[in-house]
Amino acid sequence: MSDKTTVKKNCYIPVYETEALANYFSDMAQQGLFIFELYNKSSGYNKSIKFVFRKYTPRHLYYCVDLFEPKDIQSFSEYLEICEASGWKYVCSMEGGIFVFYSETPQIPLQTDCDTEAECLKKVSRRNLIDLVWPVLLLLIFAFNPLFDYFTNPLSFYGSDMRSPTYPLFCIFCLPFVFRKIGFYVGCQKKIKLLHKNIRPMDNPYQKSIRTSLLFKWYSVCLVCLFTVSSVFSLSGLFVQRSGHEIPAYASKITAQTSLDIGQTNNDFYHNPASVFIKRQYELYQHWGANEESCFFEVEYADCAFDFIAKDIYNHENATFSDGKGTDFSTEECKYLKITQGKYIIRTDSASVIILLRDKKGFYELRISGLSLFSENKDRIFAAISDRAD
Amino acid sequence: MARVQLQGLSEPMFYLLLALRTPQYGYSIMRIVTQISNGRVTIGAGTLYALLSRFESEKIIQNIENDGRRKTYSLTAKGQEILVGEYNRLKAMISDADNCGRGHK
Numbered sequence: 001m002s003d004k005t006t007v008k009k010n011c012y013i014p015v016y017e018t019e020a021l022a023n024y025f026s027d028m029a030q031q032g033l034f035i036f037e038l039y040n041k042s043s044g045y046n047k048s049i050k051f052v053f054r055k056y057t058p059r060h061l062y063y064c065v066d067l068f069e070p071k072d073i074q075s076f077s078e079y080l081e082i083c084e085a086s087g088w089k090y091v092c093s094m095e096g097g098i099f100v101f102y103s104e105t106p107q108i109p110l111q112t113d114c115d116t117e118a119e120c121l122k123k124v125s126r127r128n129l130i131d132l133v134w135p136v137l138l139l140l141i142f143a144f145n146p147l148f149d150y151f152t153n154p155l156s157f158y159g160s161d162m163r164s165p166t167y168p169l170f171c172i173f174c175l176p177f178v179f180r181k182i183g184f185y186v187g188c189q190k191k192i193k194l195l196h197k198n199i200r201p202m203d204n205p206y207q208k209s210i211r212t213s214l215l216f217k218w219y220s221v222c223l224v225c226l227f228t229v230s231s232v233f234s235l236s237g238l239f240v241q242r243s244g245h246e247i248p249a250y251a252s253k254i255t256a257q258t259s260l261d262i263g264q265t266n267n268d269f270y271h272n273p274a275s276v277f278i279k280r281q282y283e284l285y286q287h288w289g290a291n292e293e294s295c296f297f298e299v300e301y302a303d304c305a306f307d308f309i310a311k312d313i314y315n316h317e318n319a320t321f322s323d324g325k326g327t328d329f330s331t332e333e334c335k336y337l338k339i340t341q342g343k344y345i346i347r348t349d350s351a352s353v354i355i356l357l358r359d360k361k362g363f364y365e366l367r368i369s370g371l372s373l374f375s376e377n378k379d380r381i382f383a384a385i386s387d388r389a390d
Numbered sequence: 391m392a393r394v395q396l397q398g399l400s401e402p403m404f405y406l407l408l409a410l411r412t413p414q415y416g417y418s419i420m421r422i423v424t425q426i427s428n429g430r431v432t433i434g435a436g437t438l439y440a441l442l443s444r445f446e447s448e449k450i451i452q453n454i455e456n457d458g459r460r461k462t463y464s465l466t467a468k469g470q471e472i473l474v475g476e477y478n479r480l481k482a483m484i485s486d487a488d489n490c491g492r493g494h495k
Contacts, residue, residue, distance in 0.1 A: 066436040075443070077459045078416065083435040085417035108420075110436030113402045120440060 004055075007033055011049035012210040015098055016121055016188050018065040018111075020206035025063040025100065027206075032058040035102075038094035049094070062103045064088055066110040067120050069097035083110060097124075111200075118195040125188035132181040176224060399476050402433050406441055407473045413454055413464040416442070445469070 013020050025035045033053035040049045066083075070076035079099075080090055086108060088101035101110065111117040194200070399407070402423075409422040416438060423433050433441075442463060445451040450469040455462035465473065 068436060068439070071443075074456075074458070078461055079435075079439045081459050082416035082420075082439050086420055086435040088435065108432050108434050110434045112432055112434035113400065113437040113441075115400055116402070116437045116440045120436075 006036065007053045007055065009051045009053065011038075011051055012214055013206050014184060014187050015049070015065075015067065016124060016184075016191050017206070018067065019200070021065040021100075022063040024206040025065075025102070026061060028053060029061040029063070029102075030058050032056060034061075035063070035091055035100055037092050038098060038100065040094065049098075062106055063091075064101045064103070064107070064110050066099045066101070067097055067124055068099055069123070086110075114195040114198050114200060117200070118192045121188050121192050121195070125185055125192070128181060128184050128188065132178070132185075136178055136181075176221075179219075398479060399472070401431060402437060403441060403445075404473075404476055404480075405431050406433065406438070406445070407450070407465060407469060407476075410451055410463055410465045410469070411473075413462050415460050415462045419463075 013024060015021065028035065032055055034056050035051055036054040037052035038049060039052065068079060070079060083099075083101055084090060087105070088103050088107055088110065091100040091102050093099045111120075398404075405423045405427060406419060408426060409419045414422060416435075419442075420433055420435070420438055423431055442451065442461075446453060446463070449466055450472060451463045452466050453461045454464050
């Protein structure tokens with residue numbers, strides 16, 4: 001197929017525009033390219049259909065495109081027999097029911113009754129919708145399952161490794177697919193309406209269809225790029241502006257293979273007694289309540305609390321850091337530790353600050369000791385949080 | 391739309407059944423329809439095949455001969471009944487229109 005006598009072209013005309021397709025083939029024949037084969041890599045009416053043209057001497061031919069799904073080989077033979085007897089010569093067809101015929105002289109079109117043609121299109125449109133249901137349902141379940149957690153159980157949500165790849169996957173696979181399918185369905189319905197009004201544009205120009213299709217395609221591509229780029233930036237979050245310094249987040253240096261007492265994987269996190277304890281405490285203090293010993297800050301206020309803690313850490317010579325695996329935290333950068341936005345929960349007690357961190361590999365806990373931070377700063381932190389909440 | 395307007399058979403449907411009063415195969419039906427309508431009604435091959443399939447599944451017509459590639463069809467009793475019913479309905483409509491016209495005169 002890849003020799004010089006054949007040319008492959010993408011199909012930018014929706015197949016329900018049968019007249020536009022026929023006109024397109026006719027114009028191509030006048031340019032010396034004769035439709036020879038239709039193929040697509042997957043089933044369905046609107047998935048990556050390609051045309052294969054063969055080069056011959058240019059001439060004027062009449063084409064006709066029909067949507068027909070043969071029940072069996074016998075119905076296929078009978079259909080071809082009727083079409084050929086009426087003057088149309090079979091060119092090619094594609095699984096899914098697109099048939100292309102040509103003739104050297106004008107012939108009666110294959111579809112002469114608008115009602116019957118509308119019925120055929122309804123079948124195509126229905127099948128297109130059925131095609132849409134399962135993949136989209138699965139993708140939506142995949143995409144929104146972790147998001148659902150966000151509303152019901154924020155702590156589990158932040159422990160979920162599913163969250164990060166969800167957005168780009170959703171944008172790349174689901175949105176363009178759904179847009180294309182819906183576009184196809186809407187197009188079919190429009191044409192069905194026209195047919196019910198006995199309107200069939202016999203000289204339907206295909207250029208408009210191509211333009212619309214390209215616009216739609218590039219819109220999808222732009223959308224995918226936009227979401228991918230934004231997701232990548234959102235995921236990386238490795239450089240965060242804080243106190244006028246651009247500081248690499250420490251998460252990138254920590255492999256998170258060990259932790260103090262919080263499991264690494266999601267399952268560990270959910271079932272580890274320590275995390276269950278923390279979770280329970282978090283629930284108790286989720287309205288940023290506190291007692292004398294410890295306090296949890298909700299994620300949305302953690303940033304505010306962190307400002308104070310970071311300042312304190314910065315000025316505190318005795319502060320020690322531990323992630324349970326001997327990572328060197330003596331550098332200045334760690335004093336402005338900031339992991340990707342909103343992915344940490346801070347717990348303070350009278351002796352230390354425990355920051356629940358999450359990086360691409362999972363959850364872990366960073367303990368900053370040697371401080372009497374909470375007791376000193378509690379009121380100031382709460383005051384700042386209250387200001388922000390107001 | 392035509393079928394809805396007529397509350398019965400559409401024009402191609404009616405002519406197809408009319409052509410099948412005697413057993414016919416696909417292309418001959420097309421020719422007969424053009425012939426009996428004096429070229430006013432033509433049925434395209436795609437339309438014809440869709441109608442044949444539908445009528446056969448609704449047992450309005452039956453396949454009486456099959457040589458592999460070509461099938462010969464004829465009306466069933468149900469098909470006859472539908473055709474006669476449609477004929478009477480159209481005749482009644484024409485009669486009513488005539489009476490109405492005379493009244494105006």
